[in-house]
Amino acid sequence: MIVSDDRKISELKNFMREAKSKEHPDSQLISILHKTQELYGYLDQEVMSEIAKEMSIPTAHIWGVATFYHYFNLKPTGKHVISVCLGTACYVKGAEEILNSIRQELKIDFGQTSEDKLFTLQEARCLGACGLAPVIMIDDKIYGSLTPKKALEIIKSYRK
Amino acid sequence: MITIHINDKAYQVENDQTIMQAADKLGFHIPRLCYHPKLSIEGACRVCIVEVVGMRNYVASCAYPVSEGMKIYTNSEEIRRARRDIVELILDNHPEDCHTCERDGNCELQRLAFAMGIRKRHFEGEKKHYEKDLSSTSVIRDPNKCILCGRCVRICSEIQKVNALGYAHRGFKTVVMPAYNMPFKDSVCTTCGQCINVCPTAAFVEKNFTQELFGKLGDRSLIKVAQIAPSVRAAIGEAFALEPGRQFEKELVAALRKLGFDHVFDTQFSADLTIMEEASEFLERFQGRGKLPMITSCSSAWMKCLEQFHPDLIENVSTCKSPMSMASALIKSYFADKIKADPKKILSVAFMCCTAKKYEASRPELMVEGIQSTDMVITTRELAWMIKSAGIDLLHIKGEEFDHPLGYSSGAGTIFGVTGGVMEAAIRTAYELYTGETLLDIEIQEIRGLKGVKEGKLVIDGKEIRIAVAHGLGNANEILNTVRKDPERYHFVEIMGCPGGCIGGGGQPYAGSNSMPLDEECLMKRAEALYGLDRNKTIRRSHENPDVQRLYKEFLGRPLGPMSHKLLHTHYKAKEPRGIIPSELTVK
Numbered sequence: 001m002i003v004s005d006d007r008k009i010s011e012l013k014n015f016m017r018e019a020k021s022k023e024h025p026d027s028q029l030i031s032i033l034h035k036t037q038e039l040y041g042y043l044d045q046e047v048m049s050e051i052a053k054e055m056s057i058p059t060a061h062i063w064g065v066a067t068f069y070h071y072f073n074l075k076p077t078g079k080h081v082i083s084v085c086l087g088t089a090c091y092v093k094g095a096e097e098i099l100n101s102i103r104q105e106l107k108i109d110f111g112q113t114s115e116d117k118l119f120t121l122q123e124a125r126c127l128g129a130c131g132l133a134p135v136i137m138i139d140d141k142i143y144g145s146l147t148p149k150k151a152l153e154i155i156k157s158y159r160k
Numbered sequence: 161m162i163t164i165h166i167n168d169k170a171y172q173v174e175n176d177q178t179i180m181q182a183a184d185k186l187g188f189h190i191p192r193l194c195y196h197p198k199l200s201i202e203g204a205c206r207v208c209i210v211e212v213v214g215m216r217n218y219v220a221s222c223a224y225p226v227s228e229g230m231k232i233y234t235n236s237e238e239i240r241r242a243r244r245d246i247v248e249l250i251l252d253n254h255p256e257d258c259h260t261c262e263r264d265g266n267c268e269l270q271r272l273a274f275a276m277g278i279r280k281r282h283f284e285g286e287k288k289h290y291e292k293d294l295s296s297t298s299v300i301r302d303p304n305k306c307i308l309c310g311r312c313v314r315i316c317s318e319i320q321k322v323n324a325l326g327y328a329h330r331g332f333k334t335v336v337m338p339a340y341n342m343p344f345k346d347s348v349c350t351t352c353g354q355c356i357n358v359c360p361t362a363a364f365v366e367k368n369f370t371q372e373l374f375g376k377l378g379d380r381s382l383i384k385v386a387q388i389a390p391s392v393r394a395a396i397g398e399a400f401a402l403e404p405g406r407q408f409e410k411e412l413v414a415a416l417r418k419l420g421f422d423h424v425f426d427t428q429f430s431a432d433l434t435i436m437e438e439a440s441e442f443l444e445r446f447q448g449r450g451k452l453p454m455i456t457s458c459s460s461a462w463m464k465c466l467e468q469f470h471p472d473l474i475e476n477v478s479t480c481k482s483p484m485s486m487a488s489a490l491i492k493s494y495f496a497d498k499i500k501a502d503p504k505k506i507l508s509v510a511f512m513c514c515t516a517k518k519y520e521a522s523r524p525e526l527m528v529e530g531i532q533s534t535d536m537v538i539t540t541r542e543l544a545w546m547i548k549s550a551g552i553d554l555l556h557i558k559g560e561e562f563d564h565p566l567g568y569s570s571g572a573g574t575i576f577g578v579t580g581g582v583m584e585a586a587i588r589t590a591y592e593l594y595t596g597e598t599l600l601d602i603e604i605q606e607i608r609g610l611k612g613v614k615e616g617k618l619v620i621d622g623k624e625i626r627i628a629v630a631h632g633l634g635n636a637n638e639i640l641n642t643v644r645k646d647p648e649r650y651h652f653v654e655i656m657g658c659p660g661g662c663i664g665g666g667g668q669p670y671a672g673s674n675s676m677p678l679d680e681e682c683l684m685k686r687a688e689a690l691y692g693l694d695r696n697k698t699i700r701r702s703h704e705n706p707d708v709q710r711l712y713k714e715f716l717g718r719p720l721g722p723m724s725h726k727l728l729h730t731h732y733k734a735k736e737p738r739g740i741i742p743s744e745l746t747v748k
Contacts, residue, residue: 057742
C-alpha cells in the first residue's frame, strides 16, 4: 500500500489542506498533482484516490487531468529520469545518435524503466538550451554539447 | 425584446438567450450534435455554426447570445458547406459500419450526415482502434464509435452526479473512460444507462441479450415466464415511430405470447406487493421501530449509488426488493409450486425500461434457494427489436390479458413507473392500514410532475407525515444532504435513479428524429399514459388487489412475516470504490 508511507502522505495531506484554504481550491488540482509527483516520482492510482476524497474531486476528473499532461508519470519511474531532447536544434546536432546509444546501453525505450530501476527514459520537445545542443537532462541537471560517448560516460557516473 | 435578422428577415425575440434558442422558437432548426438542452454548453462539435455579420469567424449558435440588430445567416451556401465539411471530418474518423451497427436507423450522426447532403466521402481519415469494454452487466462502452461530443460525460456529472466518466488523454487520442481506465464494472458507474440515452452514436449501448433469449425461447425443456414493467408499455410505441403517450399493455402481452412465452405476468402485480411490504415497513418505522426517514429501494441504479456514495444512509433504506425481484422470487417459488415445476427449469425474463435492472439481476443477495431469480433482463429497446425481428405486428395485434396468479394489478402498481408514483401508491395503502379508513383523494398532485425535488405533507390520524421525492441521482444527492443535516425533516423519501423515474429509464426507446433524448414533453406523455391506466382501473389501491390478498392467504402469511423476509426483502452493504460527490467548489 503506497499510501501507508506516513511521511509522504501526511506531507501531501498538509499540502492539500493548504490548497483548500486558498481562494479557488478548484484550480489547485494541478499543483497537487505536481506535489504528488515530487513526493512519489509518479502519480499512483491509490494516491489519486486519496486526493479525490480529500478534495472532493471525482477520480474520473483527476484521471483526465493526469493523462492530459505528458509531464505526469502514471507509472513508477527509476531513481533517475533521463530526458533526451528531440527539439529541432538538438535533432539537427545528432540527438538521435545520442538517443540510440542510451537505448542500447539501458535496453529501454521511451516511457520505460531500466531493469535495475535506476533510469527512466523520456522524450523532451525542447529544454530551452538550444545553444548547448544536443542536450539531455538527468533529473533536473542539463548536460550539453554531447556526443554518444560523452552521454554514456555521464550515465555511468550515475551508476556509482 | 430585441430585433434580430435571420436569413434577411427581421424577428422580435427575447434578450438573454442563445442564437440557437431564439432560432428554435422561430422554427429554424439549426443542425446540432453535442448540444443538449438539459446539459451545460460544450461547443465541441461546431456543427451548429452560423454566420453573424461583422464577426470574423462563424459562431457556435448553441453558445452565442443574441443581441440587438444581429444579422444571422443559418443556411447560406457557405455555412452549409462549412457545416457539411465539419460533419464529413467527424465521419472520416468514424467506423464505416452503419449497416451492422446497433444504432443503424436511429443514429444522430447518420441522420445529420443525411441532412447535410453528404452522399459520398472525400477522405479516408485515421480510425480509432480500442477494445470495447464489455465488463459491465449493463452498459457497453465502445470508444471507436465515440465522436467526443461529451454528452455522456455531462449527463453523468451534471444530472446524475455520479462522475463515472471523464475525458482522458488529449487530441485525437482523447477517450471517454472511467478513472484509471478501469473496467466499467469496477468503476462507480451505477449502470443507470443515461449515457446510452444521450449518446448520439453507438459509443454506449446496453448489453444485449436478445440473441440469447431467442435461443432459449426455442428450448422446449424450459418453462418461459415473462414480466413487464409499467414503463415499457408507456414507451414502446415510440420505437415503432409513434408519438409518445400511447400505451401498449395488452398488445405487449399478446406479443410476448407470440414470441414464445408460456406465462406472461405483470411487474405491476409485484409493485402492489411491494407496496404491501413497504407501507407496512414504513408504519413500523413511523411507530418507532426503525430508522426514519425511510427511503425507497425500487431503483437499481439508486441501490448501487447508495452503496458507493451514501453508505451512511443504508439503514434508512427500505429492505424491500424491487418489484422485479419480488416477482422473480415468487415465480421461482410460489408459482413453481403451483404449476408443480422445478424452479431450475423456469426461465424468468424481465422486460424493463432499465439497464440497471440487468445489474440488479446479477446481485448475489437476490438469489433464491441458490438460484438466480431473474435470469435475463431485456430493455424496452431490445424488446422492440425482438418484436420487429420476429415479424410481430405490434400496432395491429389483438390485445390479450395477463396470466394469473401474478398478473393482476391495481392502479397503484401502474404509477410506479413515474417519479412520485411509489410514494403515491404507498400513501394510498399506508393511510388505510394505519387509520382503517379509505383515503378518498388518492391523486397526490404535489408529488407529481418533473420538478427535481418535490415535497409534500399529509395528515394521517392527526399525525403529520412529511414526504419528499427525487428523480435522477443528482436530485437524490440534494435530498440526502438535507436528510443528513436535518434527519427530522422528512418521514418518507422516494428516490428514482433516472430523470422522470422509470419512464425515463436507460433502456427506453431512442429519441425520434424530431426530439431530444429525455425531452420533458415526451416524459410527461409517457407519465400520462400510466396515469391514464391508473384512472381507468376500478381498483386503485394495492391492498385491494384480490390476487395480492390471495397470495398472502395462501403463501406469504402477512406483510413482513417470515416468508416475506425470506423472499421479498434484501440487504445492502457499503461498496468500493467509494464514489466522490464533488463539492460545489471543485467541479463546475
